[in-house]
Amino acid sequence: MKTDNSPARGTRDLLPASVATRDRVLGLIQDVYRRFGYQRIETPALERIERLTAGQGGDNEKLLFRILRRGLDERLPAETEVNGLVDMGLRYDLTVPLTRFYSQYRAELPQPFRSFQFGPVWRAERPQKGRYRQFHQCDIDVIGEASVLAEAELIEATTAALAAVGLSGTTVRLSDRRFLSALATAAGVPQDAHAGFFVTVDKLDKIGWDGVTAELTGDRGLDASVASAAREKIEALADLPADKVAAVLADVVxxxxxxxxxxxxxxxxxxxxxxxxxxxxxxxxxxxxxxxxQIFEITHPDAAGSIAGGGRYDELIGRSIGTDVPACGFSIGFERIVDLVAAEPPADRVAVLYEADVPVPQALAVARRLREERGGVVSAVKRGGKFPAQLTRLEGWGFTGFLSLKADQDPGEVRPLGKS
Structure with a gap:
């Protein structure tokens, strides 16, 4: 039977050119974050199931990949519950592992602690364009800083990182969960209906005010006057300049x-x-x-959704250590920005094409000399097949030049591919 060599559904393989672009983007981001004082840490892909299902991840907990305990019998009783069979899970974000990390090592960390993380996460998403079950997150967090210095610095560092990779025309969107709660109350939304109210208002850019009003008065069961009051207050707060934010907020809410x-x-x-x-x-x-x-997102005109998002989560760490610790974070949608970044021009890459009768030590010596002289990428490649066809293959693999190496002959100069 023929083996299916495709990757698991919802995952993907990355070819060398894609990996090179990702490495370049990550390097630029990391350089910016390092200059702001963020230190890179790493956490395991696996976390204990009780931490991943503690209510910290919202709807992401429904997308959790659970891992069976070791040593289970091949056959189990029919009434066995799944929760009794698992003890670990794959992380669905980098924030929950960070809270565990900080809880364990806080005595050894600087205060405030500026953290930078990059790594894969897993969610049981329905696979579709732009959504994968395995993808990478790129996070920075400030833990231990209660003032808005944290929010302002996170936004500045992230916008600087996006600019460094060549993304211009971005827009920062800013709000606050405490403001949203006060606005809902002022509009007449009952406390127990706040969560549903927020979910509906979040759809405004997709369904417009007519759709929002219909959902608030229909599915959410709110009075038409409540929906109207909410709309009036929200529209009064649109397009506020920096020097008007305080006065208008205090007046409207x-x-x-x-x-x-x-x-x-x-x-x-x-x-x-x-x-x-x-x-x-x-x-x-x-x-x-x-x-x-405070919560914030960054949008780009060529992206369907946000390309970065975050906010303050002052009560999350306290669930682990019993004492609340101020914390704020920002996450770049790494997969999305890689799709927006222009491909890098091909780097200088030379193939030393050596004939079958050339000793391997000689081929490696010539390649070594070229690396020292040119400073680019040089690889020894054995001659094979028709010469023009091999040059075409080399060009398709990203080589920009070649040098022919024959036994007992001067290797000559490097020649550009495509002009031989």
Whole structure:
């Protein structure tokens, strides 16, 4: 029977050219984050199942890949529950592992701790274009900083990283979970209906106000006056300049705590000094349930959704250690930005084409000399097949030049491919 050599559904193989682009993008991002003081850490792909199902990951917990315990019998009783068979799972994001990491090593870490992570995560998504079951996340977090310095610095560092990889025209969208709760209350949304209200408002860019109103008064069971009040308040907060954020917020949402107004105004002032567009977005919600304060996303005109997102999660670490620790993070959608980045021009790559009668030590010596002289990539490749056809293959593999090496002959000069 013929073996299926395709990768597992929802995953993909990456060819050398794709990996080279990803390495280049990651290197540029990492260089920016390093200059801001973020230190790279690594956490395991596996986490204990009780941590991954502790309510920290919102809907992502429904997409968890669970791993069976070792030593199970081949046959189990029919009434056996799945939860009793697993003890580990594949991480679905990098934030939950970070909270465990910090809880374990906090005594050894600088304060505040600036963390940088890059690695694969797994979610049991329905495979489709742009959505994979295995993908990479690229996160920075500030733990131990209670002021909006954390939010402002995370946004500045991330916009600088995106600019470094060549993405221009980005827009930062800013909001606050505390503001959203106060707005819902001021509009007359009952406390137990806040979560559903947020979910519906988050769809505004997809279904418009008519769709939002229909869902609020239909599926959500809210009075038409509540939906109308919410719309009026949200529209009054659109397109606020930095110097108007505080005054307008306090006027439109009278019950909003003063520290929330001050924090948002300070962050807006910091954003106004950056070389990027930004907007206070009263409809920005973000899906993770652990956010406690400011939330933000970055959009790009060529991307369907956001290309980066994050926010403050001051209560998440406290679930592990019993004491809340201020924390804030930002995650770049690495797969999305790689698709937006222009391919790098081919680097200088030379093939030393050596004939069958050339001793291997001689071929390697010539390749070594060329590396030292040219500083580029040089590989020894044995001659085979028709010469023009082999040159075509080399060019398709990314080589830019070649040198013919024959026994007892001067190797001559490197010749460019495509002009031989």
């Amino acid at each position: 009278p019950g909003l705590p003063s520290d929330v107004v001050t924090d948002l105004a300070t962050t807006a002032e910091c954003l106004a000094g950056l070389p990027c567009s930004w907007a206070f977005d009263p409809t920005l919600v973000r899906g993770m349930g652990y956010y406690t304060g």
